[in-house]
Amino acid sequence: MLQEIACPVGYSEKMIPVYAGSHVRDAELQLLADATDLGLMRRAAAALAHQAVLMLKEHAGRLYGSRVVALVGPGNNGGDGLFALAALAKRGVAVTAVLLASQAHPEGLAALARAGGRTAAAKRLEGLLEGCDLLIDAAYGTGLRPGVQLPVIPRDIPVLACDVPSGVNADTGAAVDSVIPADRTVTFGALKTGLVVGSGHLVSGRIQVTDLGLAGHLPEPEAWVVQGDDLSLLLDRAQDWSAAGKHKYQRGVLGLLAGSAKYPGAAVLSARAAVSTGLGLLRTMVPANVATALTTQVPEAVPLEGEELTLLLARNRRNEREGATKIGAWAIGPGLEDTAETRTHLNQILSANNPCVIDAGALAMLEPGEHHQLRILTPHAGELNALLAKAGVRVSSRDIAADPIRWARWAAVAYDCVVLLKGSATICTAPDGYALIVHAATPDLATAGSGDVLTGILGTLLAAANLPTTSAAADIAAHMHRLTDLAAAAALIHAHAGALAADEGTISAVDLLVELPRAARDLGL
Numbered sequence: 001m002l003q004e005i006a007c008p009v010g011y012s013e014k015m016i017p018v019y020a021g022s023h024v025r026d027a028e029l030q031l032l033a034d035a036t037d038l039g040l041m042r043r044a045a046a047a048l049a050h051q052a053v054l055m056l057k058e059h060a061g062r063l064y065g066s067r068v069v070a071l072v073g074p075g076n077n078g079g080d081g082l083f084a085l086a087a088l089a090k091r092g093v094a095v096t097a098v099l100l101a102s103q104a105h106p107e108g109l110a111a112l113a114r115a116g117g118r119t120a121a122a123k124r125l126e127g128l129l130e131g132c133d134l135l136i137d138a139a140y141g142t143g144l145r146p147g148v149q150l151p152v153i154p155r156d157i158p159v160l161a162c163d164v165p166s167g168v169n170a171d172t173g174a175a176v177d178s179v180i181p182a183d184r185t186v187t188f189g190a191l192k193t194g195l196v197v198g199s200g201h202l203v204s205g206r207i208q209v210t211d212l213g214l215a216g217h218l219p220e221p222e223a224w225v226v227q228g229d230d231l232s233l234l235l236d237r238a239q240d241w242s243a244a245g246k247h248k249y250q251r252g253v254l255g256l257l258a259g260s261a262k263y264p265g266a267a268v269l270s271a272r273a274a275v276s277t278g279l280g281l282l283r284t285m286v287p288a289n290v291a292t293a294l295t296t297q298v299p300e301a302v303p304l305e306g307e308e309l310t311l312l313l314a315r316n317r318r319n320e321r322e323g324a325t326k327i328g329a330w331a332i333g334p335g336l337e338d339t340a341e342t343r344t345h346l347n348q349i350l351s352a353n354n355p356c357v358i359d360a361g362a363l364a365m366l367e368p369g370e371h372h373q374l375r376i377l378t379p380h381a382g383e384l385n386a387l388l389a390k391a392g393v394r395v396s397s398r399d400i401a402a403d404p405i406r407w408a409r410w411a412a413v414a415y416d417c418v419v420l421l422k423g424s425a426t427i428c429t430a431p432d433g434y435a436l437i438v439h440a441a442t443p444d445l446a447t448a449g450s451g452d453v454l455t456g457i458l459g460t461l462l463a464a465a466n467l468p469t470t471s472a473a474a475d476i477a478a479h480m481h482r483l484t485d486l487a488a489a490a491a492l493i494h495a496h497a498g499a500l501a502a503d504e505g506t507i508s509a510v511d512l513l514v515e516l517p518r519a520a521r522d523l524g525l
């Protein structure tokens with residue numbers, strides 16, 4: 001789902017910085033050490049009440065006489081909820097704070113009582129939800145500890161989450177089974193990691209970031225969320241992308257090693273995606289039984305035989321000095337099966353040190369520990385799991401879902417390359433921790449062949465980026481960042497193609513291909 005994120009003006013020029021929830025909490029505490037009043041909480045509560053008003057107008061069609069129930073926890077999150085209820089009560093809304101614990105924020109309780117709001121015990125929640133126009137979830141925010149059990153809220157009641165949907169770990173995106181999904185989340189001080197990845201991303205709804213003046217108290221962001229209009233920024237950091245005046249070799253030559261009798265379509269999908277993204281020339285290495293289908297469906301592709309590969313890789317090395325490589329990058333893996341021949345080709349290609357994207361079948365043939373390769377691995381959670389296991393790191397798919405940035409980073413370090421972890425929130429990360437997050441526009445992107453399309457898009461971007469081979473890379477960290485930018489750029493184009501295709505109904509990988517040229521053009525490629 002495309003996550004709509006609204007930020008205050010001036011919050012971020014382009015990419016939206018993301019911070020671990022606990023870092024934001026620390027920054028708030030630092031700020032409070034300077035100012036001991038309830039200023040921050042009042043500002044947070046005012047923003048929460050404002051969004052509640054918008055939601056009431058949208059869903060109930062009125063403000064006066066509407067009914068709002070808030071789940072109020074024992075900490076400051078509950079305090080925010082109580083002050084917000086008080087503000088709503090002053091505007092004629094019938095408000096009730098359902099107290100989940102024996103204690104609640106004292107000043108918040110006093111403000112609610114002064115405004116004429118009511119409190120109720122948790123056992124009365126079910127009855128109070130009947131006829132309720134809006135539920136404010138102010139049970140737990142960044143202070144959540146493990147082991148919480150939350151009440152079930154009927155799906156037809158709109159939910160506004162205070163800071164973080166209760167049950168979500170704001171540092172990681174993990175969520176308890178009883179998490180309360182929100183239609184909208186007002187988050188305070190900064191966008192939190194837990195809202196944009198993992199399960200947290202799926203239950204946060206539309207996000208409104210409220211500035212609390214924490215700048216100067218926050219550490220470096222943990223990651224950035226990138227959206228469609230960030231594409232040019234991501235690409236421009238790598239090079240001049242205008243195709244004007246370039247011949248086909250300068251627009252990029254991509255080698256594709258893909259396909260098998262079992263998965264012939266994967267090679268075709270990657271090849272078509274590469275060509276549709278504006279590649280100069282595609283050279284394809286596929287098994288004989290896939291070649292005919294590929295030539296028929298991608299007539300632009302020029303087949304590459306085993307012997308020619310050896311010659312070409314040698315020529316690549318010679319031409320590098322003249323600045324004109326014959327194959328600029330490789331896309332390896334879609335539909336690939338582990339055979340002796342495949343391994344020979346794979347090793348040949350990898351030893352040439354061209355920038356490459358490694359996907360699907362090729363991931364299973366990769367070993368950790370080779371250093372300084374300009375590679376992007378594109379696993380889904382299951383493949384990441386296997387990659388980590390080979391590197392001696394035992395985690396379950398559930399662990400990965402609960403803290404995807406962390407495990408994607410582990411793999412990036414173990415394989416010393418960029419990792420693009422696919423998911424409804426795709427995470428692109430370099431070994432030094434630089435990370436970008438791209439949200440899928442539609443859950444339908446999780447369809448067979450969708451990853452093959454992504455590999456083709458990314459292959460084209462890599463080929464056109466004219467990156468040096470490893471030996472020429474003076475500053476490997478800077479190059480890893482460029483690869484991360486390109487990986488996120490490919491994910492953005494892929495996501496936008498998905499959004500365009502979803503406008504027409506449910507989507508298949510072929511629908512993505514059809515929309516690719518328009519998606520690339522819309523985003524300014």
Ligand SMILES: NC(=O)C1=CN([C@@H]2O[C@H](COP(=O)(O)OP(=O)(O)OC[C@H]3O[C@@H](n4cnc5c(N)ncnc54)[C@H](O)[C@@H]3O)[C@@H](O)[C@H]2O)[C@@H](O)CC1
Nearest residue numbers: 028040041074075076077140141142143144145147148163
């Ligand atoms: N610190 C500040 O200055 C500000 C904090 N704000 C709000 O404060 C929140 C953080 O406040 P807190 O640090 O008080 O944390 P929370 O209010 O999120 O939760 C902490 C409270 O919940 C209890 N708790 C946590 N997990 C539990 C579990 N599993 N079972 C039972 N009880 C559990 C804790 O014992 C504690 O009483 C933010 O999310 C935000 O909503 C905002 O008001 C802005 C300013």
